[in-house]
Amino acid sequence: MSAETLVLSELERDALTEIVNIGVSRAASSLRKMIGEQVLLSVPSIEVVSQRRAARLISEREVSELVAVRQDFSGSFSGRALLIFPETNSLELVRAVTGGELSVQEVLDLEQEALAETGNIILNSCLATIANMLKRSLVMTIPEVVRGSGGSLFDAEHDGAEGLVLFLYIDFAVRSRDIRGYIAMILDLPSMAALKDLLGEFIARVVGEDF
Template sequence: MMEPHVTELERDIIKEILNIGLARAADSFAVIAKDRVLLKVPDIQLIEVKDLIQLVTKYEDTHVIIQSDIKGDFNGATLMLFSDDHIKMLSEVCLNMVEVQQGVMSVMQESLLLEISNIITGALVTQLANILKSSIYGSPPKAPKNHIAESLKDILVQHPLFQPLVFTVLTQFTHNSKKVELPLLLFFDTNTLLKILDIIRTFSIDKKNMMESD
């Protein structure tokens, strides 16, 4: 499997494309969060599978993890990580719940987290499909009941040469001027990264040709 070489410029372009997708996702989330929402990509890294598993496992004891797989021309997933504090605040804001008990999650609260993940992943995928002219869709989100490593195995085992490209996304929503940050991880396998790079390189050639023919 060839090691993808990503130039600094290509990294910036991928980041920018994702930021456009995330801006749309933030608008969709703001409707249910009833306040300002900001989503942006502060960091992109190529990491080993075992490091990805370690990174996610670190959150497992303290966060509810919601996973949405990205299918079609691209292969990847989004993971949204909700702490007790996030769940309490989202339940109060979106479900008008009062005196939310921490550590105990009702069916309604789990549905809300699934819905948030669905909205964010759906809006992101739609934008990426438009910009990159690709056929991709998000599968319905799930809250893995077993270890997240097991749940991610589907993606990792199908693609043993998978070196994930991981984007840490900063999700901030403001409610009554209190800022809440939700960790969101977005990752694609190596093949997807190569496809995205091909598309970006074609864009650059087309743009160059257009400018030369003017």
């Protein structure tokens, strides 16, 4: 089994994008209840790339250090989920989530906790929705906030083992602030194959056997 054989078809990618968008809309609803303001979240595109390519993609787009909320998941397919923000965006997100009335020091003091909570809501909603719609269940670890470059977030984690990354761009708007970020799910090849099979089953259920 090679990475090349595990590229998602256009239909599979469309199905996964639709599922993830349902997940992030649920996350937006949960965040809206938490902060009492309208939250808009969308995932306009998904790419499946190697870990090295994912690191390069994010490094090309972001010059500042990155902040990520990381959770491992296991079940019918296993891997690691990351919600990634450029460092400047992460502070902007904390300001938005905490009401925008804190001093710089207070924002810095709260950053870790607020990011972990926000990441937990978004990643849990995404993964729970994927699992539910694929009729499977996943177990997730407690969120952890990590910092580093694209290379350290994507490469060092898996000791050089070959894996694929579902790389999702997210648009995030809260309290009139535009905040960009990324969701990445790192999967080894057997887990990617399992996800591809489950997407095929999902499409067959939704569209019919002759899709």
